[in-house]
Amino acid sequence: MAEEEPTAPEGADVLETDAPEEELRFRDEDGAITREFYDAITAAVEARDAEQVRALAGDLHEADAADILVALHADDRAPFVSLLGKDFDFAALTEVDEQIRVAVLEELPTEVVVEGMRELDSDDAVYILEDLDEAAKAEILEQLPIPDRLSIQRSLDYPEETAGRRMQTDFIAVASFWTVGQTIDFLRNQSELPDDFYEIFVIDPAFRLAGTVPLNKILRAKRQTRIADVMNETSHPVLATEDQEEVARLFERYNLVSTAVVDEGGRLVGVLTIDDMVDVMKQEAEEDLRALAGVGDEEISDSVTDTVRSRFIWLLVNLATAILASMVISLFDGAISKMVALAVLMPIVASMGGNAGSQTMTVAVRALATREIDRRNMVRTIVRETTVGAINGVLFAVLIGIAAGLWFEDVLLGVIIGAALIINLVVAGLAGILIPLALDRLEIDPAVASSVFVTTVTDVVGFSAFLGLATWFLTG
Amino acid sequence: MAEEEPTAPEGADVLETDAPEEELRFRDEDGAITREFYDAITAAVEARDAEQVRALAGDLHEADAADILVALHADDRAPFVSLLGKDFDFAALTEVDEQIRVAVLEELPTEVVVEGMRELDSDDAVYILEDLDEAAKAEILEQLPIPDRLSIQRSLDYPEETAGRRMQTDFIAVASFWTVGQTIDFLRNQSELPDDFYEIFVIDPAFRLAGTVPLNKILRAKRQTRIADVMNETSHPVLATEDQEEVARLFERYNLVSTAVVDEGGRLVGVLTIDDMVDVMKQEAEEDLRALAGVGDEEISDSVTDTVRSRFIWLLVNLATAILASMVISLFDGAISKMVALAVLMPIVASMGGNAGSQTMTVAVRALATREIDRRNMVRTIVRETTVGAINGVLFAVLIGIAAGLWFEDVLLGVIIGAALIINLVVAGLAGILIPLALDRLEIDPAVASSVFVTTVTDVVGFSAFLGLATWFLTG
Known part of the structure; x- marks a missing residue:
């Protein structure tokens, strides 16, 4: 040594x-x-x-x-x-x-x-x-x-964004009756081979895919072994018209490094490798993150004009929901003018609801994207999110109720903000899960549209629950 | 056919x-x-x-x-x-x-x-x-x-979360003076080989990594070719103590399928394959998304108690910032009681700022995570975000100024909310970029902490700009 x-x-x-x-x-x-x-x-x-x-x-x-x-x-x-x-x-x-x-x-x-x-x-x-x-x-x-x-x-x-568009059309295909020795000799004599490859494909005389052999299997086998004896019959070929995100999910599920691409007739037309799919996988999670925050597929290198344009739409939608919330508030202007404390406290109820709703929504959007929510656990998930909202609602109702009661020396005001908070956090849990589910059912991307609806719901419910209860019990 | x-x-x-x-x-x-x-x-x-x-x-x-x-x-x-x-x-x-x-x-x-x-x-x-x-x-x-x-x-x-913890310790290593034929015979006679492998490693007598050979290179070469003649000397080995996210980035950058893991002495100790790194890459983007929304690494299958606990902290932090915003509002209670329209309109300014800030922040957090922001483009990025904020600020100032002026039949009120909006959107752009940068500099994960700070800034600035200007010009 x-x-x-x-x-x-x-x-x-x-x-x-x-x-x-x-x-x-x-x-x-x-x-x-x-x-x-x-x-x-x-x-x-x-x-x-x-x-x-x-x-x-x-x-x-x-x-x-x-x-x-x-x-x-x-x-x-x-x-x-x-x-x-x-x-x-x-x-x-x-x-x-x-x-x-x-x-x-x-x-x-x-x-x-x-x-x-x-x-x-x-x-x-x-x-x-x-x-x-x-x-x-x-x-x-x-x-x-x-x-x-x-x-x-x-x-x-x-x-665009199909397996056929992303595939590589250079690949090695051999017949199943060949031997390992023949295959190795064939590879040694080919001058035009792809840069990198990890498996070779086995085809029938009509060019239909019959199986695949990882290179390491060929290296381990004796020269006289038949390809038919070392090949995997059940590989995971994809149709050339398949969406690239579906293909990426298949790579991830079965830990694939490459896979065959076939046409509608089952004939081998190309090969997809993991490096291309890694980009697709990353892009998918990234897209959801950006969609939730209301930014498109902008890059840090984009021009100011492009960025202003892509963000404008989202801010415009947000403006519409903010105006809706304002209209709700204006319904209670009488109560506010009698008791300014209401104006001081009302953003707390709306903001807590908005945050709780976003939490549920983020989990729901990702669970939908990764297919973790399905028929079997949907009802259980809805019940769970509502329960979480109710429990956190009660906990924060006590906290903020005491704080508000002490601040404005008004016990009833504390009780009312507490009650409004419970209502809004339960609604936030429900909206956070039901809105993504409904959008998904309507085949609208939940990542893009959920935020707007969830915050609209929590703003409207938050302001009207708090100001409504206050009008009824305090200033009526 | x-x-x-x-x-x-x-x-x-x-x-x-x-x-x-x-x-x-x-x-x-x-x-x-x-x-x-x-x-x-x-x-x-x-x-x-x-x-x-x-x-x-x-x-x-x-x-x-x-x-x-x-x-x-x-x-x-x-x-x-x-x-x-x-x-x-x-x-x-x-x-x-x-x-x-x-x-x-x-x-x-x-x-x-x-x-x-x-x-x-x-x-x-x-x-x-x-x-x-x-x-x-x-x-x-x-x-x-x-x-x-x-x-x-x-x-x-x-x-945990290092290359050494994730590596596989079964691998094939040969000497550089071997021939391709010797290597193939060696593989044929080995009984204990890893399930799958894509390259073999070349080592010196002290077990130090000298290079790698992709399997397809071995298959293409003649039996008498020396391994030294087909190996890649410049591979991308990683230290066993390296963080797995750094390793995943390396796989992504160089489109690797597997790579050698070496100890501090440069000796080969294991191999990492792409399937493990795919999980790490996905996890990273996912973590940022969850962190930005204030949910931990919870799964849709978690219990209600676990979920309540993980979300409580974030809501508590949010409560603190909401109370801070309320305290800002209470400074202007005199103005509000004279003019209830201020209470009706103030959430618009805060909410637009919050959204614009989140947009910038999301792009900044991801650009930091993927190393797209560095010294060279930092100043340019800050200027860009502030400019985008200012332009959108002016556009929305006009929109909301006209809407508010008409609604409350008060031109000055429209001008004031417009001015407050410009201020808040510029601040939102600045906060959205500077806060993640500062946290990153302080080695705090920007994804986890940015949201709180950004919304606190946009709430406080939004409410105080609007109510402050209104107090000065309208109700003074």
Whole structure:
């Protein structure tokens, strides 16, 4: 055994990159690109020093090249790609925001784009092409070799956000009567193989999927073993027209790394891999979070105009519900003018209800998205949420009742705010669960629309319960 | 070519499972377990009919067995596992909520648990063991064969939520001077291999990681090729003590399917695979969503007591901020008693500010979590958010100013609410970005604490701007 090294070696760091060993550090401890590297690459690009750009960034992983692209000034991005030339892996463009991707592609000469696209797996090529306008798309497709063009066109013919649009059309398929030895020899002699693959597919003479074999099974088997004896018959193929979120859920459920894509005839047309599905999974949870807060799919890099526009709608909806709440309050203006304490206390009732409703709603929206709520537990869930609302209602009624009673030296006022709070928290629990369920039933995304309805309900009920009870018992 | 089939074959459905072909459908179109299957399995379990239970569920994928476990009544779960006997894959227990897992394990005899654990990969065994109490853990570990026990113990010695705790300790490692042929022969003769693997590792004589080889590279290479010639030297190994979220980010950035785990000496100690990291990635986005809404890591299956407790704290914090807002209002009770319209309109200003603040905050919290905000774009982001707030402020000031002016037939009142709205939306934009940034700097999770501070700011500013301006200009 060699001597133990007491400290961590360079190679063991999570932040290590493919950059060559040199004085210039590429990423800092937080994983961000260092100031020094940024300055060096910017200087090289602006001096149009191709050699220096290649020395700095030529050996980087596509993901690192993508991060540089994002960090660079907008004017330096296309020149960076041009200067890197053959050392720029166009796959990096799949890792940046749409806005940056389209801008860079529009600025580059078509020949450069075509040359770069030829090196790509078909799924990456489709991902890059799909956001371009029809004219640019056609121009690029025209210059690609026919096999590439056909496989890209095939994916583009499937609707957005389907398995067919996301799949890769390069894959390995063999017949079930082949042996492991034949299969290995076949792989050794193929020159055009996908960059990475984790399983090979078994097909019948009509190209219909018969099974799959993970690569490790092939490596463990003797050469003379038949493929039929090592293949998994029950794999989890997906239809090319299947929604990508359904597919992502399947990957997650069965811990898949890749899966076959088949057409309506059961014929193998492509393969989906986990890296594409990871993006879909993340996007889904992210979308719900943004929808609940009333922000669209905006990016931190979006322009002020885009952001103002996307948020305006939500604020407008919120304005309508706020005005509705005001109208409720104005019904009780007589009581308020007699007793200003009501105006002071009323936001407490509405705000507690709004928060309690949001809590229930968030849990319900996510449980619906992940299919954790179904027929079997729906009634139980509704009862549970209402009970939670009632219990918290009683607890906070006591707290706020005592506080308000002492503050305004008025026991009855304390009792009334307590009663209003119980009513509003029970209603909040009910609204928080029933509104998402109803929207889901109506096939409206509960994440997008629930918030508005829930806060409207808790505002209206909160103000009218408190002011109504007060009018009745205190100022009547 | 065979004739085309006009309709989709059974096998091409995304919802297909490993269940044998039979009349009883296991999942419906939505992917939920069918009523019929549920009734059949419940009847079989309650009749203690082992043969029938095995016929129904013996061939299912671990993920499907897990879904049955969740669907079954709590009393039927441990019997279901016992009746399945050797046909129950303990890996299914890694797919259910902690509460269900611990309950089932506590009810089963230790021998059954030990027997089931022996079949597991080490990472699954650790996942199952880690939630048990110390006594139960020790009892099970004692009865496991020494090699299994040592590898499990090794992982358990690393802190929770680190790479070391999540890694699998079974992996394939070879020397760089081996040939591809030697490697394949070695794999063919090994009896104890991990269930699935996607790459093999290359080590030096001191067990230090030298590189990795994806399986497909081995399959493409000639037998006499040296491993050194096909291996990737620059892989992305992680330290065993690294936080799992950092590791998940690395997987996402470099589209990894598996990666080596090394100790402080650079020695290979385990492997992490994408399926474990997918759970971590989803969990992270989910945690932020829940934190922003003030719900902890509660599950839809939690008890009423647990839920009440977890939500109480958040509502209590909210109560404190609501009372603070009330105190601000009470400063202006003179103005309100002179002009009740102020009480009617004031919630609009506060609510618009609260919503605008939440929008900015949500984008900021996620951008911080995914490292999209850094030193370089921080100032630009702050300016941007404030500008967006100001523009929306002016737009809504006009809208609400006109509406309020007409409603109460008072132009000055319209001007005042408009001015208050502009102030509050600018402050909301600032608070929405600065508060998450400040919390992040203080190493407090911005997702957990931002909401409270932002709404406190927008409530206090909203009420005092509107009521203050009104006092000054209208009722002074």
